[in-house]
Amino acid sequence: MSLFAVAPALPLHAAGKYVAGAYIVFLAIVLIYVAIMATRLARTERELTELRRDVEERRRQEAEGSDPSDPSARSGRSDREREPVA
Amino acid sequence: MREGSREEQTPGTWRTAGAVLRKDLLLELRGLDTLPAMVLFAIVTFVIFHFGLNQATIAGQEAAGVLTVTLLFAAMLGINRLFVAEREQGGFDAFLLAPVDRSALLIAKATALFLFLVVLEVVAVPAFGLLLLGPSLGPRLPGLIAVLALGDVAFAVIGTLVSAIAVQTRARDLIGPIIGLPLLLPALIAVARGAGPLLAAQGSGSPPGKWVAILALYDVVFALLSYAVFDFLLED
């Protein structure tokens, strides 16, 4: 019993487009999901960076002791923002 | 809710369910706000179908479809109103405080909805026979009643479950139908396909067994499921 089509339902060049379309849809869905996850990952990274910065800020304020709400104590923040995070 | 003999510490499930059911039926009898609306809606829908389909009479599968869909949508009206009184007047809290089995509320409400649907059909089915159905209704009635009864159980069980979910959300009237209608699709299929041969011009008196079996299976499965999960909906 030969399973190879004698006369396929659609000529190959037309059929190929639909099959390709189906597999491309699948691929697109997976890749779109990867892109969304990449955005989320970037956001989590940013949150972690902020957290680290805020914790260091808080520690510094506690170390200085006297007046945690002293506006001059906040001037060091811009330096810390440029600190490279490994 | 402490009626009955002094030997009982707390009322049993059936007694509680009976009490809640009686309350709901009395409320409906006195207020008459849900049932007449459902009946009117069904009859108006038959008229709409007459004009929409542009046919004097319908028979067979078409008739079964129109009847089932109309009953389903009328049921949706009832479902939306099922727990509204409890929600607005603190009935849920009262029920939770009372030392009763919580499933009693499910049984009571489902039974109430089932009874509403039965009353609806007592009026709507003859109206359907009068307005739209081609073949005469009389000889087909027993088979039709059997199929519709099983369908009503399905509508009642799912309707109560969905209504209990929906009443706690913000989009109350919308959430009920959009969850309930897909869930009820197998029941709808079974009722419509079961009634189709019955309403055909040369129809026999008995519905196809396959669909009756599916309806029965659906009823049992979802009744058990609802019973199992209902408690979790009532927790505070």
Next chain:
Amino acid sequence: MMYGRGLRGLALATAFTITVAFALVFFYAPLDANQGFIQKIFYIHVPLAITALCGFVFGGVLGAIHLRTGDRKWDIRSYVAIHMALIFGVGTLFTGTIWAKASWGHWWVWSDPTLTSFLIVMLLFATYQPLRFSIEDPERQSRYASVFAIVCGAFVPLNFLAVRLAQAYVHPRVLTLTGGNLPGSMRLTLLVSMVGIALLYVTLWKYEMAAKSTRMQVRALRRLLLGEDSVAPPKRSAAPS
């Protein structure tokens, strides 16, 4: 719980299996006698469908565990499972309509029981997010979502049974190949593809859980280190947090 552990190995296994599966589809599996090259869509459509359905049932099971244990992490797992299953379901619908168009010339056919059942299931689970979103209290949201997951997970097999029976005698030729007539080489290809897509589902589920868990831990860490008021109260959302 560490969801990232083993994720790399899992992802590699998934990539490998799917690659092998696609190779089998295009270089090994024979052409179908009736449908020709179009039939190749079958090898991506059916695994997507089966995985999505199992995903919904899986979500229901996780919801049941949540109700039983009261531990919120099971609700998150259930949410992610249903979310993934919805995505795979969308893939099923898309590939299914492409197959329908190629085979029958119409973008939608009622004669295929898989597609029809799928449409119903998707319509149902499409209400999952709106339902969650419309309940503001997080604990109640989780509870009601789990009830929904259980009831609708049980609904999936019943729905398939009903639709398949409803269409059994209407159209003699349907798009789905009956399992019994599948020759060995096609069966092997389908099996490998099945495993690949199932692995993909598990990988993506784990991936999503890892991302969510990480975000939650960052927030918890912030709360721990800097005090309660340093964390903005979570906005009303459909996702469990």
